[in-house]
Amino acid sequence: MRKIWVVIRREFIEKVRNKWFIISTMLGPLLMASFVVLPILLAEKGASERRIAVLDVGTDNFAGRLTDVLNGPVPVDATLMHVDLVDLEAVADSLTAAVGTKELDGYLIISDAAIDDGEVEYRGSNVSSPADMQVLEQVVRQAVLAERLDRAGVDPLVVAQAQGGMRMRTTNIRGGELTDESGATTFVLAYGVWMLLYMSILLYGVQVMGAVVEEKTSRVIEVLVSSLRPFQLLAGKVVGVGAVGLFQLLIWGVSAWVLFQKRDAVLGLLGIEATGSQGFSLPGISLAAVAIVLVYFLLGYFLYAAMFAAVAAMSNSEAEARQAQTPVVMLLVIPSVLMLGILQQPDGSMAVALSLIPFCSPIAMPVRWAAATVPAGEMVASVAILAVTLWLVIWIAARIYRVGILMHGKRPTPKELIRWVKAA
Amino acid sequence: MSNDIVIEIQGITKRFAGHTAVKKLSMNVPRGSIYGLLGPNGAGKTTTIRMIMNIIVPDEGRISLFGIPGTGRDLSQHIGYLPEERGLYRKMKVLDLVVFLAEVKGVPRREAKRQAKSWLERLGLADWMQKRVNDLSKGMQQKVQFISTVLHAPELLILDEPFSGFDPVNTQLMKDVVVELARGGATVLFSTHIMEQAEKLCDSVCIIALGQKVLDGPMTEVKRQHGGRHVILAVDDGGVELQRILADRSLVEKADDYRKYAEVELAPNADPQRLLEEIVRSGARVSRFEIAEPTLNKIFVDLVGPEAATARAEEDWGDA
Numbered sequence: 001m002r003k004i005w006v007v008i009r010r011e012f013i014e015k016v017r018n019k020w021f022i023i024s025t026m027l028g029p030l031l032m033a034s035f036v037v038l039p040i041l042l043a044e045k046g047a048s049e050r051r052i053a054v055l056d057v058g059t060d061n062f063a064g065r066l067t068d069v070l071n072g073p074v075p076v077d078a079t080l081m082h083v084d085l086v087d088l089e090a091v092a093d094s095l096t097a098a099v100g101t102k103e104l105d106g107y108l109i110i111s112d113a114a115i116d117d118g119e120v121e122y123r124g125s126n127v128s129s130p131a132d133m134q135v136l137e138q139v140v141r142q143a144v145l146a147e148r149l150d151r152a153g154v155d156p157l158v159v160a161q162a163q164g165g166m167r168m169r170t171t172n173i174r175g176g177e178l179t180d181e182s183g184a185t186t187f188v189l190a191y192g193v194w195m196l197l198y199m200s201i202l203l204y205g206v207q208v209m210g211a212v213v214e215e216k217t218s219r220v221i222e223v224l225v226s227s228l229r230p231f232q233l234l235a236g237k238v239v240g241v242g243a244v245g246l247f248q249l250l251i252w253g254v255s256a257w258v259l260f261q262k263r264d265a266v267l268g269l270l271g272i273e274a275t276g277s278q279g280f281s282l283p284g285i286s287l288a289a290v291a292i293v294l295v296y297f298l299l300g301y302f303l304y305a306a307m308f309a310a311v312a313a314m315s316n317s318e319a320e321a322r323q324a325q326t327p328v329v330m331l332l333v334i335p336s337v338l339m340l341g342i343l344q345q346p347d348g349s350m351a352v353a354l355s356l357i358p359f360c361s362p363i364a365m366p367v368r369w370a371a372a373t374v375p376a377g378e379m380v381a382s383v384a385i386l387a388v389t390l391w392l393v394i395w396i397a398a399r400i401y402r403v404g405i406l407m408h409g410k411r412p413t414p415k416e417l418i419r420w421v422k423a424a
Numbered sequence: 425m426s427n428d429i430v431i432e433i434q435g436i437t438k439r440f441a442g443h444t445a446v447k448k449l450s451m452n453v454p455r456g457s458i459y460g461l462l463g464p465n466g467a468g469k470t471t472t473i474r475m476i477m478n479i480i481v482p483d484e485g486r487i488s489l490f491g492i493p494g495t496g497r498d499l500s501q502h503i504g505y506l507p508e509e510r511g512l513y514r515k516m517k518v519l520d521l522v523v524f525l526a527e528v529k530g531v532p533r534r535e536a537k538r539q540a541k542s543w544l545e546r547l548g549l550a551d552w553m554q555k556r557v558n559d560l561s562k563g564m565q566q567k568v569q570f571i572s573t574v575l576h577a578p579e580l581l582i583l584d585e586p587f588s589g590f591d592p593v594n595t596q597l598m599k600d601v602v603v604e605l606a607r608g609g610a611t612v613l614f615s616t617h618i619m620e621q622a623e624k625l626c627d628s629v630c631i632i633a634l635g636q637k638v639l640d641g642p643m644t645e646v647k648r649q650h651g652g653r654h655v656i657l658a659v660d661d662g663g664v665e666l667q668r669i670l671a672d673r674s675l676v677e678k679a680d681d682y683r684k685y686a687e688v689e690l691a692p693n694a695d696p697q698r699l700l701e702e703i704v705r706s707g708a709r710v711s712r713f714e715i716a717e718p719t720l721n722k723i724f725v726d727l728v729g730p731e732a733a734t735a736r737a738e739e740d741w742g743d744a
Contacts (some may be wrong), residue, residue, distance in 0.1 A: 002530075003527075003528060003530070006524065006527045006528055007528070010520075010524050014513075014515070014516060018515075214513075215513075218511040218512065218513065218514055219507075219509040219510060219511030220511040220512055220513055221511070222479070222507040222508075222509045222510075222511070223505065223507060223510075223511075223525060223572065224528065225479050225497075226477045226478075226479055226497065226500060226503075226505040226507065227497060227500035227505075227525075227528045227529045227530070228497070228528055229497060406474075406479065406480070416441075
């Protein structure tokens with residue numbers, strides 16, 4: 001036990017002292033800060049006006065009325081231009097050139113077909129921005145609708161009333177109780193849980209692999225296994241790197257919490273007016289959430305770290321290990337790829353299956369839990385299956401590790417691997 | 425099981441996928457001796473040492489260290505092991521690394537630090553303690569490696585090909601330390617395929633080839649049994665009497681007689697002491713009487729055969 005402790009301490013101290021640890025630890029909160037600041041910055045940028053021209057080739061000045069609407073509270077600066085149909089292409093060409101020199105963001109072509117057939121054309125440099133197009137299309141659609149109703153003799157007041165907005169508020173129900181989380185917050189929570197688990201399991205698992213390969217390639221391994229049982233070495237290494245991971249997560253967790261608490265101050269520093277109600281509310285992070293993420297992080301990390309260690313023990317170099325790790329990484333990628341599916345139907349059969357399959361559950365279950373209520377029975381089953389698998393994987397990985405760390409030369413075939421595992 | 429036997433090996437066999445690396449090997453390393461495990465490349469020396477260290481487990485047979493069976497790793501505090509495959513954590517600071525390697529053997533941290541500093545100072549690395557291993561020259565790294573082998577004043581030193589890969593200065597330094605530790609009562613087992621070194625250092629040897637023991641025993645015994653049959657003789661006046669003695673087939677197998685000088689090959693079981701006695705009795709004045717010992721190398725080549733003595737291609741386990 002004392003020897004394992006010595007290995008853990010070395011692993012922890014060497015990793016924490018490493019400049020990459022310091023850099024990544026500092027980068028984390030910076031990244032988080034940018035998650036807070038960026039959406040607001042983007043929102044402000046989105047509010048900057050788009051300059052567009054409205055080309056009117058119609059006959060009844062619908063374009064004129066549309067231009068007035070566009071110059072209303074919408075973030076668009078519209079200029080009306082009347083053009084004869086014969087000149088349209090020539091004028092359009094010159095406007096296209098203007099868009100090219102960024103004098104203009106784009107131009108809208110309005111003909112009589114807008115009202116008759118619902119056909120409008122917009123050409124511009126911002127057509128790939130869903131936000132811009134959504135605003136523009138909505139304004140044009142409402143204007144067309146109003147124009148058509150007006151022509152049908154409907155009272156403009158009624159039209160205005162009919163166009164009054166509507167908003168649906170969503171609130172998450174968890175465990176039969178209303179929470180103060182909106183749909184967006186729930187999504188953000190689930191997304192955050194996914195990011196955290198995927199990144200940390202992969203990052204620290206790969207670090208274990210690197211550490212094992214380093215010992216193997218530097219040949220320090222032989223001295224080590226003359227004083228340590230391979231299992232002591234493996235356990236010390238995995239726990240040591242895991243401790244580094246928890247330490248880093250703790251630093252990030254605390255700084256994220258502080259950032260959210262002092263969000264207004266941070267924004268104030270950057271000269272941005274904080275509008276409290278605009279940002280989404282921080283999801284209530286309960287003790288249960290922390291516990292579940294922690295349990296699944298630890299189980300998942302140990303599961304993957306053991307596999308990465310076995311992969312490293314089979315390889316002769318860093319490059320070879322990177323190649324051999326692909327199947328292990330794929331196991332982790334599967335639940336990530338299917339994450340949207342889990343979020344859309346947290347109680348669907350796919351989500352339930354993924355949260356029970358041991359190699360997916362470390363990510364799938366916490367994400368599912370963040371998105372919806374998970375029956376206690378399923379949770380217990382998921383942890384139990386994961387724990388049993390973990391025990392099995394560690395048993396196999398330790399055996400591969402024990403033989404592999406002293407092997408140099410060609411990579412073992414699957415048949416040889418089975419022999420390694422069987423060897424007493 | 426005598427406690428005077430530090431390493432006791434009984435009939436160990438180790439098979440790998442393609443071949444048998446060690447076959448029914450038995451040997452005893454007496455306390456306080458410098459014991460050479462000799463053999464050509466691929467003879468099974470490293471495999472044997474790894475089994476002694478409990479890094480790999482023999483398929484058959486038993487190994488006891490200090491009279492306790494199969495516990496190389498648990499006794500690491502008493503053993504200094506220098507493997508053939510040598511390496512260090514390149515990014516660690518020298519002092520931290522040496523302390524870590526001692527702690528892993530079971531040396532308490534405080535003691536490990538004290539010893540590490542004293543050894544680093546002794547071998548001239550005092551200024552490098554806080555440097556990273558990477559920043560050290562190859563020779564300095566070798567010193568660090570060696571320090572981590574002897575720092576805990578082990579009762580048993582196991583050195584696998586200690587003299588290959590080290591530069592001449594370090595080889596000398598290491599030899600001095602090994603001899604010093606042996607004088608202090610430590611038992612040393614080392615493997616080599618270079619017979620000249622073994623000849624100078626060893627009290628006892630075990631020669632193995634193709635995984636099997638060819639011979640073992642104290643060096644003098646080995647030399648006596650496998651040689652010691654040559655006498656170089658010089659007399660002031662070689663007369664008829666001398667010729668008669670040299671013709672005695674119960675005493676002399678073959679003689680290269682130069683009248684005043686002769687190279688004699690003794691008959692089987694003949695005692696050189698009796699030859700000297702006969703010559704002195706004949707009245708000849710002996711100016712030189714030397715039992716020419718065969719070199720260990722000659723014994724080795726005679727026993728193992730030139731084809732086995734040459735390097736064999738290393739197998740996948742890299743066992744030399």
